[in-house]
Structures are given as structure tokens and as C-alpha cells.
Amino acid sequence: MIPEFGHLILIVHLILSLLGGTLPLLAVYGNYRSLEISLKKLSFMLFILITISFLSLIYSFLVDDFSVAYVAQNSNINLPVYYKLAATWGAHEGSLVLWILAMNAWLIGFIFFTHSKDKDFLSTVFSISCQVIFAFSLFTLFTSNPFERILPIPPLNGADLNPSLQDFAFTVHPPLLYFGYSGLLIPFAIAVAAILFKKDTREWASYSRPWTLLSCSFLTLGIALGSWWAYYELGWGGWWFWDPVENAAFVPWLLSVALFHSLITSQNRGVFGKWSILLSIFAFATSLLGTFLVRSGILTSVHAFALDPERGVFLLAILAFFVIGSLFIYSITDFGHVEENKYELTSKEFGFLLNNLLLVVLAISILFGTIFPLIYEAFTGGKQISVGAPYFEIILFPFALALGLLQGVALYLSWGKSSSFDFLPRLLIESLSIFSLIILILFVLFDNLYLSSFATIFLASWILMGTLQITKKRNLSYWNFLRKRLAVTFAHAGMAILIIGVGVVSSYSLEKEIILAPGDSTEFSDQTINFQSIDDLLGPNYTSKSAVVSFDDGGELSNIVTEKRTYLPSGQITTEAGIQADLFKDLYVSIGDNLQSNIWSFKVQIKPFIRWIWLGALLIAIGSFLAGVRQFKRR
Amino acid sequence: MKKIIDALPLVVFALLIIVLFSFLSDKDDQLETALIDSSFPDFNLGALSDESRLLTKRDIIKLPALINVWATWCIACRVEHPFLMKLKEESRLTIYGLNYKDNKFKALELLERDGNPFEFSIYDFEGRLAIDLGVYGAPETFFIDKNGLIRERHVGVIDERVWEEKFSKYLNE
Numbered sequence: 001m002i003p004e005f006g007h008l009i010l011i012v013h014l015i016l017s018l019l020g021g022t023l024p025l026l027a028v029y030g031n032y033r034s035l036e037i038s039l040k041k042l043s044f045m046l047f048i049l050i051t052i053s054f055l056s057l058i059y060s061f062l063v064d065d066f067s068v069a070y071v072a073q074n075s076n077i078n079l080p081v082y083y084k085l086a087a088t089w090g091a092h093e094g095s096l097v098l099w100i101l102a103m104n105a106w107l108i109g110f111i112f113f114t115h116s117k118d119k120d121f122l123s124t125v126f127s128i129s130c131q132v133i134f135a136f137s138l139f140t141l142f143t144s145n146p147f148e149r150i151l152p153i154p155p156l157n158g159a160d161l162n163p164s165l166q167d168f169a170f171t172v173h174p175p176l177l178y179f180g181y182s183g184l185l186i187p188f189a190i191a192v193a194a195i196l197f198k199k200d201t202r203e204w205a206s207y208s209r210p211w212t213l214l215s216c217s218f219l220t221l222g223i224a225l226g227s228w229w230a231y232y233e234l235g236w237g238g239w240w241f242w243d244p245v246e247n248a249a250f251v252p253w254l255l256s257v258a259l260f261h262s263l264i265t266s267q268n269r270g271v272f273g274k275w276s277i278l279l280s281i282f283a284f285a286t287s288l289l290g291t292f293l294v295r296s297g298i299l300t301s302v303h304a305f306a307l308d309p310e311r312g313v314f315l316l317a318i319l320a321f322f323v324i325g326s327l328f329i330y331s332i333t334d335f336g337h338v339e340e341n342k343y344e345l346t347s348k349e350f351g352f353l354l355n356n357l358l359l360v361v362l363a364i365s366i367l368f369g370t371i372f373p374l375i376y377e378a379f380t381g382g383k384q385i386s387v388g389a390p391y392f393e394i395i396l397f398p399f400a401l402a403l404g405l406l407q408g409v410a411l412y413l414s415w416g417k418s419s420s421f422d423f424l425p426r427l428l429i430e431s432l433s434i435f436s437l438i439i440l441i442l443f444v445l446f447d448n449l450y451l452s453s454f455a456t457i458f459l460a461s462w463i464l465m466g467t468l469q470i471t472k473k474r475n476l477s478y479w480n481f482l483r484k485r486l487a488v489t490f491a492h493a494g495m496a497i498l499i500i501g502v503g504v505v506s507s508y509s510l511e512k513e514i515i516l517a518p519g520d521s522t523e524f525s526d527q528t529i530n531f532q533s534i535d536d537l538l539g540p541n542y543t544s545k546s547a548v549v550s551f552d553d554g555g556e557l558s559n560i561v562t563e564k565r566t567y568l569p570s571g572q573i574t575t576e577a578g579i580q581a582d583l584f585k586d587l588y589v590s591i592g593d594n595l596q597s598n599i600w601s602f603k604v605q606i607k608p609f610i611r612w613i614w615l616g617a618l619l620i621a622i623g624s625f626l627a628g629v630r631q632f633k634r635r
Numbered sequence: 636m637k638k639i640i641d642a643l644p645l646v647v648f649a650l651l652i653i654v655l656f657s658f659l660s661d662k663d664d665q666l667e668t669a670l671i672d673s674s675f676p677d678f679n680l681g682a683l684s685d686e687s688r689l690l691t692k693r694d695i696i697k698l699p700a701l702i703n704v705w706a707t708w709c710i711a712c713r714v715e716h717p718f719l720m721k722l723k724e725e726s727r728l729t730i731y732g733l734n735y736k737d738n739k740f741k742a743l744e745l746l747e748r749d750g751n752p753f754e755f756s757i758y759d760f761e762g763r764l765a766i767d768l769g770v771y772g773a774p775e776t777f778f779i780d781k782n783g784l785i786r787e788r789h790v791g792v793i794d795e796r797v798w799e800e801k802f803s804k805y806l807n808e
Contacts, residue, residue, distance in 0.1 A: 073796075159796070164714070234713060278644055285648070292655070313656075320652045327645035331638075375654055388708050388736075513748065572795075573717040575749075592748040603748055 003068050006056030007147035010097070013049040014137040020046065020130030024123035039126045043111045046133070047104045054097050057146055058088045067154030070094060070146040076160040078541040078568065086171035087161040092295060092311075093146035095174055100140065102175075102182040103133050106211065110186050113632055114207055121197050125207075128189040135318045143311045160541070163567040163574045169229040177222030177249060181287040183215025184256060184280075191280035192326045195333050201273035205266035206631075208280065212263060213628030216256040217621045223249050224617035232577050237511065237588050237605045239613060242392045247370040248290030251363045255283040258359035260624070265352045269415060271343070274335065275356070281330070285323040286367065292316055293370070346421070348413040354406055362399040366392060404459040404499065407492060408466030411485075427465055435461040438500065445584055446508055446608060447526075456503025464496035487630060491623025498616025504609035511605040517598050524604055527587070528552040532559065534600065542567045545594075549578065549602065551587045562591040562602070586610050674783050675702075676767040683734045683742055683756035690757050695779070697729035697754060699806060702777040703793075704765065705756075706737040707745050709773035715792045719752035722798070728806065732756030735765050735773050778805050 020042050027035040057070075061084045066072040074087045074094075089098045107129045116122055140146070164170070187208045194204040226246070231239045240246065259279040266276045292315040343349035369391050408427065413419045435458050442457075443449055467489055468482070482489055512524050516531035523529070532548040542565045551558045562578035577590040585608040592601035675692055682688040695702075703719060705712040723730055732753035734742050739758060746756075759765055768777070778787040778801075786805050789797055 282644075316652065316655055320656075324645065324649055324652065327648055331642040331645045333641075371651075371655075513744065573720065593750050601748060 002056045003060050003065065003147045003149065006053045006060075007145070009049050009053040009056070010137065010141060010147070013046060013053060013100075014134065014141060016042070016046055016049065017130050017134040017137055021127050021134050024127045028120045028123050036123075039111050039122060043104070043108045043126070046130075047101075047108045050097070050101045050104050054088075054101050057094055057097060058085060060147075061085065061088050064158070066156065066158050067149050067151060068146075069148045069150045072150060072155050072158045074158070074161050076158040076541060079158075079161055079166075080540050083161055083166050083171070086165075089174050089178075090161050090165050093140070093144045095178065096136065096140045096144055097146055098175060099178045099182055100133060100136050102179045103129070103136065103185050105179075106183050106186050106215075107133070110211060113210075116203075116207065118197075121193055121199065124193040124196060125186075125189045128192050129185055132185055132189070132318075132322060135321070139311075139314050139318065143314050160567065163542070163565065163572050164233055166567075167229065167233055169225050170233070173222055173225040173229055176218050176225060180215050180217075180219030180222050180256075181249075181252065181291070183211060183218060184252060184284045184287050186211040187215075187259065187280040188284035188322075188326070191277045192329065195277060195326070195329050198333070198335060200270075201266045201276070202268075202270045205263045205273075205276060208276075209260060209263045209267060210628045210631035212256055212260040212280075212283075213624045213631065216253065216260060217625040217628060219249065219253045219256060220617055220621040220624065223253060224614050224621070227617075228614050231610070232579055233574075237509075237577075237590075237603075237607060239505070239610060242389045244370050245290070245294050247366050247392075248286075248293050251367050251370075252283055252287040252290060254359050254363040254366070255279060255286055258356045258363070259283050260627075261352050261359075262356050265349055269343070269349060271349060272353070272356075274330075277330065279356075279360070281323060281326050285319065286363070288315070288319045288323070289367075292319055343416050344418040346413065346418040348410075348415045348419075351406065351410050351413045355403065355410070358399055358403050358406070362396070362403075365395045365399075369395065400499075401455070401459065404463055404495075407495065408462040411466060411469055411488070411492070427462070430465040431458065431461040434465060442504065442508070442608075448508070450507035453503045453507035456499055456506075460496040460499040460503065463499065464493055467492035467496065487623045487627035489623070490626060491620045494616045494619025494621075494623055496616070497612050497619060501609045501612030501614075501616055505607055505613065508608040509605065511603065513592070513601060513603055515595060515599060515601045517600075525606055526553050527606075528554075529589075529604060531600070531602070534598070537563070539565065544576075545591070547591050547600065547602075549589045549604075551580065551589075558587060560587060560589050562589050564591050581611060583611055584608060671786065671788070672784055675777075675779060675785060676764065678757070678759075678764040678767065680764060681758050683732070683739065683758040686739075686758060690755065694755070695731055695783075698779060698781045698783060700729040700731055700754075700779045701802075702731050702733055702768075702779060703753070704733045704735050704768075704770050704773050704775040706735045706773045707741040708737065709735075711792050712774045713745075713749070715774055715794065716749055716752070718794050718798075720750050723752040726806065729754050733764060733768075733770075734758050735770065736760060736762050776802075778802050780805055780808065 023035045023037055024039065026032050027037075060068045060071050061075050062081070064071070064075065064077050064084075066075075070091070070093045071087075074091050075084055079087065087094075089095045107126070110129075111122070111126060114122065190204055190208045190211075193199070223246075226249070227239045230241065231237065259276065262272050262276045262279055266272050292312065295311055295315060408431070409421075409424070412423050412427075438457050438461065439449065439454075442453075476484065510525050514522050514524065514529065516522060516529075518531050518533055521528055521530040528551075530550045530552065532550055534545060534547040537544040537546045544563045544565045546561055546563045549560050549562060551560065558580045560578035560580050563576040565574050565576060566572070567574070575590050575592075577588060579589075580587040585606055588605040588607055590603050592603060594600055675695060677692050679689060679691050682690050701719075701722070705716075719730055722728060730752050732755070734756045737758075737760070739760075742756070742758075746753075757764065762770070768775075774792060776789045776793045777785050780786045787801055789801055791797075793802075
């Protein structure tokens with residue numbers, strides 16, 4: 001009964017979202033004032049409905065109702081309860097319900113926290129959002145219904161959740177990412193309404209900014225968690241693969257970063273109005289495009305969901321309708337004479353402009369590399385190529401360099417007037433000092449220096465010192481000054497820390513294949529590696545060969561466990577890497593093949609500073625979250 | 636002029652949508668019809684383990700067989716790797732690898748570390764055989780029946796479900 005109930009509620013939600021997508025517009029444009037409804041009540045009802053529907057899906061997982069096809073495909077009677085819960089969003093159908101839930105949550109936030117006297121404008125934003133929610137609900141119900149039953153003979157047991165998803169990071173990564181993606185709905189709806197109403201740039205930018213920052217924060221966390229998961233779960237020690245789906249999340253992230261920087265300028269100076277509108281539309285469009293690429297199976301990737309061309313067509317239609325529709329309205333609207341403030345070449349406005357151009361061109365290049373194989377095939381009639389990591393790394397480097405250099409001086413610039421650059425020599429000295437310090441620390445830690453890491457470490461020092469602005473003279477005490485800029489300090493310092501991590505880990509990493517029998521040891525860098533023992537273990541839904549490998553660097557002995565698991569329902573084998581995590585270096589070991597009776601191969605790696613990548617990302621997420629929340633307080 | 640600039644994003648995006656749409660609509664027919672029930676294309680390429688050992692179509696003799704297109708840069712291939720290992724252990728199929736535009740040493744290292752499900756791997760650095768096969772990207776898997784004809788093709792990760800739905804029926808013919 002419960003699944004049918006959830007299904008029914010989802011249908012009610014669909015109808016209500018259709019009403020929400022049309023009635024307020026009729027009230028505003030058709031002047032049927034009698035159709036005016038309370039946006040707060042309606043958004044609240046929508047949210048409650050989708051939550052109930054989602055809860056009933058969770059319930060079906062928790063009680064092992066394998067007559068529900070989605071549960072049967074993604075759960076198993078022996079799956080630990082926590083993963084049964086997470087399996088709800090572990091595949092296509094359930095994740096869509098969560099996605100709709102997230103969009104509704106953002107909408108409710110927007111309606112309750114936006115204080116505007118212009119009720120018509122709010123109604124329009126609400127309606128556009130509801131239309132998107134309606135389209136997604138329709139898509140879910142017609143092509144991806146999670147409540148579909150297998151009747152009359154339900155399977156006795158489920159097929160199990162994909163073993164590599166049975167993992168903490170992977171249970172949290174999708175919701176965060178979905179919240180990030182779906183949050184971009186609000187800036188999109190605001191931008192479209194702003195075109196329709198020819199809203200004053202400063203005003204609509206102030207509505208849009210907190211939501212852009214919050215979505216960016218969620219996206220950052222989601223992407224970072226995905227990277228962390230890939231690092232330990234794929235048993236490979238890499239943290240970014242330029243997989244199409246990683247790119248599909250990276251592009252909206254870049255655009256959302258560009259967007260909130262542009263919005264700062266729009267809100268404070270009334271400039272970049274049309275640019276911010278376009279960015280809002282494209283940030284949303286690329287988040288939908290990402291969904292399309294993953295869910296249609298058009299690009300193959302580790303994230304690929306079940307192939308179904310019908311879904312692809314539907315998603316592409318949604319994308320085409322909303323994005324082409326909004327771009328069409330944009331192209332026919334005469335914004336009249338746009339009053340632009342004058343700004344000079346070395347002003348803050350120009351800094352933001354440069355930041356935006358770099359981010360957008362980078363985003364386009366990455367998007368291009370991701371879908372180029374498709375375009376190439378379309379134009380050559382079936383010939384195929386693939387674009388790999390080398391392309392993206394070559395593209396990324398100059399942009400990262402330019403963005404980093406700009407980021408270092410950005411906080412010194414002021415609005416409108418041209419800034420004096422007398423801070424440059426001191427900034428240079430400061431960053432060279434911190435650069436030398438980091439190099440020294442690296443040398444002490446690893447007895448080695450790699451020139452290849454110098455550029456990135458200098459860049460990071462430059463950003464860090466530019467962020468902390470020790471040379472800046474203000475009336476405030478230094479700490480009060482930093483506190484005032486807490487959010488930007490977090491975010492920009494986070495970027496510096498991330499870059500240090502990337503620079504060090506890509507130059508200082510070591511890896512080796514070793515073959516050992518229990519009791520044997522071998523040398524690796526300054527470590528003595530000893531294969532202690534191997535045992536059979538029985539997990540809740542898997543059997544496992546569990547090996548203990550010890551690392552001894554002369555002072556400290558660390559025992560690390562690495563497993564080869566065979567998941568019982570599916571027979572899939574996964575390698576669980578063993579990691580001794582440390583701020584300065586990770587010791588990483590993953591078990592390989594059983595070569596002879598008791599002889600095993602292992603891959604051992606030392607990954608210095610890899611934690612800094614995720615630490616940096618965490619700081620960026622905290623920074624943009626703080627900045628978003630602060631926007632509410634200001635009003 | 637201003638109008639044209641305003642319409643530019645619309646035009647660019649519409650073009651993108653058209654490309655994606657056209658791809659989506661003929662992708663499946665193309666994939667299904669091009670090579671189904673024809674024999675495996677001729678090739679003359681080195682083996683991954685030893686490039687001086689030249690392989691041709693006549694080396695694919697243990698039938699029925701799967702031809703699996705893989706590479707170390709393709710993460711999805713790593714995901715399906717355990718399943719291929721399992722298939723090799725449990726079925727009477729032979730699996731041949733087509734190592735696609737890959738770094739040879741990394742590829743050999745991977746096979747040594749994670750196990751080698753392949754009878755042998757053809758080393759197709761330039762993707763010549765892959766073009767003849769119409770490979771869309773790694774991973775991709777072809778089923779060749781006991782008469783040497785290509786019967787089925789799958790783009791993307793092959794797992795238990797794909798195996799049951801698309802391939803297992805040919806094995807029991």
C-alpha cells in the first residue's frame with residue numbers, strides 16, 4: 001500500500017506544481033487577480049507532498065519491499081540498514097525524487113527569505129520554478145517511476161546496491177550534488193523574471209546572490225566528496241579523472257563561481273546586468289546538460305545510469321524548452337538604454353570582468369572537450385575520437401595560472417577608480433617568503449625537491465598572501481579586518497590550500513608494485529613494508545580477504561588493512577584500499593592478485609598533501625556558505 | 636547589430652541542442668545495424684604483451700567470444716573489470732581485449748595488478764581497428780558467436796544485468 005500511496009502523492013505533487021506554474025502567471029499577466037494564491041502556502045504544500053513521497057520510497061527500502069522494482073534492483077535483504085536508506089537515492093529513479101525534493105526545498109527558502117514589495121515579480125519567479133519542478137515530476141512519473149511494482153510474482157530477494165556505492169562518502173555525495181545542481185534553479189528563475197520585468201540590476205542581483213552562493217557551496221562539497229570517494233574506492237589513488245560526469249559537475253561549478261562574482265558587481269555597481277542574466281541561464285543549463293549526459297547514456301562513464309534513449313529525449317526536451325525559451329525572451333527583449341557605471345582598467349569591476357571571462361572560457365573549453373567526441377562524430381559520419389586527461393590538463397593550466405594571479409591582487413582593487421599598484425612589491429616579497437617556507441617544509445619532510453611543483457606552490461602563496469592582505473592599511477585592527485571578510489578569506493585561502501595540495505601531490509607522489517608472502521618485507525622510499533597476515537573475514541553482505549600490511553619509517557609503525565571483497569548477492573569483487581591518512585602524507589596500499597598459494601601483489605603509494613585538496617575544497621564550501629548566509633543577515 | 640549579439644546565445648545553444656538530438660536519435664540504430672551479423676573486420680595489429688607478435692582476425696579462434704574494448708584511462712573499464720574476471724572464471728566464453736589508445740605500460744601494469752581476463756589483448760594505439768568496429772568509446776563489448784559473426788554489441792559498462800539481458804542468450808544457442 002505504501003508505495004501506491006507514495007505514487008499517488010507524487011501525482012498530486014505533479015498537479016499542484018502545474019497549478020503553481022500557471023496560476024500566478026495568469027494572475028500577473030492575465031490580470032485575473034482572483035487567481036492570486038499564497039505562494040508561501042503553496043510552496044509549503046509542495047514541499048510536504050514531495051517529502052511524503054520520498055519517505056514512502058525510503059520506507060519501501062527499509063521494509064525490503066521487493067515487489068517495488070526499484071527496491072528489488074537496488075537493495076537486498078542483507079544490505080545494512082544504513083545503506084538501505086542510502087540506496088533510496090543510489091540509482092536513477094530515486095535520485096530524481098530527491099532532486100525534486102531539493103528543488104522544492106530551495107523554492108521554499110526563496111519564498112520565505114526574499115523580502116520584496118514587488119509581489120508580481122515574486123509570483124513570476126515562483127511560477128518559473130514550479131514549471132521546472134513540474135517538468136521534472138512529469139519526467140519521473142512517465143519514464144522513471146520509482147514506485148513501479150513487479151507483480152504478480154515479486155522476487156524474494158533484491159539484486160543489491162552496487163557494492164562500490166556501499167560507502168559513506170557515496171551516500172552523502174549525491175544529495176549534496178543534487179542540492180547544488182538544483183539550487184541553480186533559483187538564480188535561473190530570478191534571471192528570467194528579471195528579463196520579463198526589466199528589473200533594476202542591483203535589485204534582482206541582491207535576490208539572486210545568496211542562492212547562487214549556497215548552491216555553489218553545495219556543489220563544492222558534492223564534487224569534493226566524489227573526488228575523495230574515487231580516491232579510496234576505485235583503489236587507484238587518483239583524485240580527479242576528467243571523467244565526463246566529473247566535467248559535467250565541474251562546468252556548472254565554474255559558472256556558479258563566475259555568476260556570484262558577477263552578481264557582486266551587479267549588486268554593488270549596477271553593471272554587468274545582461275551578463276549576469278546570461279550566466280544565470282547557462283549555469284542552470286549546464287547543470288541540466290550534465291544530468292542529460294549522465295542519464296541518457298550518451299557518454300559512457302563510471303557514473304552512467306541505465307541506458308534508456310527515451311529518458312534522453314525527455315531530458316533534452318526539458319533542457320531545450322527552458323533554456324531556448326529563456327534565451328528567446330532574452331533576445332527579443334529591448335533592455336533600452338542600459339545605464340552603466342564607468343569603470344577604469346584597473347578597477348575592481350574590471351577585475352571581476354577578467355575573472356568572469358577566464359572562468360567562462362575555461363568552462364566552455366571543458367564542456368567542449370566533454371562533448372567534442374559527439375560533435376566530431378556527428379560531422380564525420382560515425383568516426384570517433386576520445387578526449388582524455390591530457391587535453392584538459394593542458395587547457396586548465398594557463399587558466400588556473402591567470403585566475404590565480406588575478407586572485408592574488410583582486411582584493412586590493414577598489415570600485416570604479418583605478419587602483420595604485422604600490423602594494424605589488426610587498427605582496428611579491430610576502431608570497432616569496434611563504435613560498436620559501438613551504439619549499440623548506442617540503443624539503444624537510446621528503447628530502448627532495450621537485451621543480452615541477454614550484455609554479456603551483458608559488459601561485460598558492462601568492463593567492464594566500466593576497467587574501468590575508470597583511471600589507472593592507474585600514475583603520476580596523478588586522479583581526480577585525482579579517483573577521484569582516486571572513487567568508488572571502490575562507491574561500492580564497494581554501495583555493496590556495498587546494499592548489500598547494502594539487503601541486504605537491506602531482507609531483508611528490510610515489511608508487512610501487514610489490515609482491516609479498518606473509519611475513520616478508522620490502523623497502524619503499526624510506527618505508528619498510530611488511531606483509532603481516534591475510535585472513536578471511538565475513539561482512540554483513542560480503543566475504544573478504546583482509547590483508548594487514550605494516551609501514552615502518554624507522555620511528556612509527558602503522559598497520560594498514562586492505563581488503564578484497566566479494567559481495568554475495570552480485571558476486572562483484574571490490575578492492576578496499578587501506579589508507580593511513582595524515583595531514584602531510586597518506587600511506588596507501590591496495591591488495592592486488594593472489595599470485596600463488598599465499599603470495600599476493602600489492603600496490604603501495606605515498607600521497608603527500610592529498611588531504612589539502614579536500615581541505616581546501618571544504619574551506620571554499622564554508623566560505624561560500626558563510627557569504628550566502630551573510631546575504632540574508634544584511635537585509 | 637545589438638539584436639544580433641542578443642540572439643547569439645540563443646543560436647549557439649539551439650545548435651548544441653540539435654547536435655545532441657541528432658546524436659540521440661540515430662545513435663541506437665547506427666550501433667545496432669552497422670555490424671550485426673557480419674564477420675569481424677580484418678586487422679593486423681601487435682599484441683599488447685608483445686608488440687612484435689602480430690595478430691590478425693585468424694587469431695580469434697576460441698569461439699564464442701567477447702571482444703572488450705578497454706583502456707586504463709577509462710574508469711568505467713575498471714568498474715567492469717571484476718565482472719569480466721568473473722565471466723572468465725565461470726563461463727566457457729573466451730574474452731579478447733582491444734586495448735584502445737592507451738599507454739602500453741600502464742595497461743600491462745593494470746592487468747598485472749587487477750588480473751587479466753583476456754586471452755590476449757590487441758594493442759590498438761591509433762584506434763584503427765576501433766574505427767572499423769565503429770567503437771564509440773571505451774568500454775564497449777562485442778559478442779562473436781561460434782561461427783565468427785558479431786551478434787551483439789554493448790556500449791558502456793557490462794555487468795550482471797547487461798549480461799543477462801543482452802548477451803547470455805547467444806551463449807546458449
